[in-house]
Amino acid sequence: MTKTQLIAALAEEMGTDTKSAVVALNAITGLITREVSGGGxxxxxxxxxxxxxxxxxxxxxxxxxxxxxxxxxxxxxxxxxxxxxxxxxxx
Missing domain, CATH: 4.10.520.10 (IHF-like DNA-binding proteins)
Incomplete structure (x- = not known):
C-alpha cells in the first residue's frame, strides 16, 4: 500500500476528506518520530x-x-x- 492509498483508505475509515487524513497521518508520524528519536x-x-x-x-x-x-x-x-x-x- 502506497502513501496515497493509505491516505485514501484512512479518509474512508474516518469518514472525512483526504486533507484531514493527511493531517492525521502526519501527526501520528511526527509523534512516533519524536518519541522514538528521544529514546522512548x-x-x-x-x-x-x-x-x-x-x-x-x-x-x-x-x-x-x-x-x-x-x-x-x-x-x-x-x-x-x-x-x-x-x-x-x-x-
Missing amino acids: AVTLPGVGKIYCRERPERQVRNPATGEQFKKEAEKVVKMTIAKALKDAVEG
Whole structure:
C-alpha cells in the first residue's frame, strides 16, 4: 500500500476528506518520530511496538575484500510485531 492509498483508505475509515487524513497521518508520524528519536517507545495497539536500540561498537568484515574494521556504536530503530497481528496474518 502506497502513501496515497493509505491516505485514501484512512479518509474512508474516518469518514472525512483526504486533507484531514493527511493531517492525521502526519501527526501520528511526527509523534512516533519524536518519541522514538528521544529514546522512548511507541506501542500501536494490535500492530506492535516501535523503539530505538543501541548497538555497541563491534568488529565487522567487508565481504568483498575480507578486510576487518571496527564499526562505531549506533542507534537502530526496531519494531516488535503484536501477537494479534501475527495471528491475523497466519489465519
